[in-house]
Amino acid sequence: MSNPVRRPVASLWIGPRLHYLNQLCLLSHVRQGHPTTLYCTDEVSNVPEGVTVRPATEIMDIDMDIVRQTSESFLSNVFRYKMIQATDAVWIDCDAFCHKPFPDEMQNIYAGHGFRGALNCGVVYIPKDGELIHQLLDYYDNLPEAPAWFNKQQRKRIDKQDRSLPQAVRIYNAERTAFGPQAFTWFAQQTGDYEKALSSDYLYPVPFQLNDVFYDPYGRVEGHFTDNTLSVHLYTNGTKPWWRKNPPLPNSYAARMCEEIGVDPAQALEE
Template sequence: MVKQLPEIASLWIGGRLSWLEQLCLKSFADMGHHITLYSYEPIPNVPKGVHVADAEEIYPSTPMLRHVRTGSPAIHADMWRLNLLKKTDKIWVDADMYCHRPFDDPSGFVFGWEKPGLVCNAVLGLPRESETLNALLDFFKDEYAIAPWLKPWQIRELEAERDAGHPVHMTAQNWGFTGPASVTYFLQKTGEIEHARPEAAFYPVSYPDRNHMIISRFNVEERFTDETRGVHFWARRMKPRLEEKENNRPRRGSYMDRLLDKHEINPDEALIPPKVVKAKVRTPEDEALFRAKVGLAAIKSDASMDKLSRDFLVDKQFIKECRDTIVQNASKLFVPEER
């Protein structure tokens, strides 16, 4: 008797699929899984073998929970996947997770370490009665919840903002608040972390080494083990690299190039679109003043990088650059004259 594989599900928010999503989704169908791609609007180029369904059946589209600083719907996807696990017996996968071998664990607990201390939720299977799942759903009923896994100074800072009448919404929290950080915390708290697979199970190629999958001189399959079931492509960073520097395709002979041939995916028919960058409305003069304001705040304020990032809606690297520019310029003014 042929063993029935668990059903797989993913969510797509954003129109047409690129060839990278097509490759990943089709890999599950080709491996024998029933896979469903949910969306809030029709997708015109879903690959053969992939089923489609209305995402509203799982979690409403309104309000769409987007990260305040980046505009990413990742927070909405985090909430959506938790509700998927509660309402169905399907295993969640991100649309950039490739199926290397069947996901054949019958336990219902399907997730793995991304790196020491952090479970990634790009693959997430939890039984409906899972203590972790119920704890996550209960915790996020409060959209202004303060995470107990944060450092004490971070908690104090968020409590101060709350007590001042300005609680921080989940969409304004640090990146990953509703994803890996919360999943890891509650898995550890409930003891269900014992089901975590090793890094090689789903993340055999680490985030820092992601580009090895599109460069022919690297043989990433040497890093796979008998436990390897999936391969995460880290699309948030991989896709801009492919579109901007690699002519919209992996290099010939690379691991990902071979997969395109294996699953009969043609990149020319589903090109990765250019990364959308929000238009800057500030004039050059205003931009200089804004950078100066951010830099001075970083130097003079007692606020953390976290709070400055929330206040100015910029990432921490931008804040550091503004601060360093002011420090460097100031140091030039006080260089002692040579005698």
């Protein structure tokens, strides 16, 4: 029996090649019946079968000069809300593994992150016509001199930036997360959506600080999960270089999930 067709999910990839963990995470959503789209800025050579590829420019104009002066995460932080507004899909980071399907009726998919309590936006859905998405997009489209939540030291760091730089770059240089969790948390607090957040076990059952456990053949990753767990973030931005360049050890969570879904890590390691 084939899986039911569920709500769409989508992500963004910048660059020509996926890592095996990205292939694994994208295919985990396909397996659960979610139509899965990967928006790309480049021609990607190893997108797995079952994932739909679309140009990122369908969602927004891409200024790669700003991306080069900031980071890929800067672009994805802007892109995700424009994508949700345009397609009504759930945003998934390419290192978010789908443990169980996202319920069709769930209208607020975001959660606290790690030990700090701030909201993360690695997996997110918010109503595409709601106040929260409108405030986020207004922030990105009309960048202030300094974000409203910046403290005195952060504002000083902006003031030290060259005024000839794009404002996005000046803010990013002052605070790297000013377009990601900081912005999402601040605006959710302003609109009253902060209280609608899921608990961390739904989307981030393993804290970022413990991400080595995914590669430990004796680690009991599933001990972090609850009946609520929908997604498991693998935190590839914090993965040690050895794990990115070598196949996972047998019986580790990463190796078991690759075997279960049919991904060969040796074919898509970091070069």
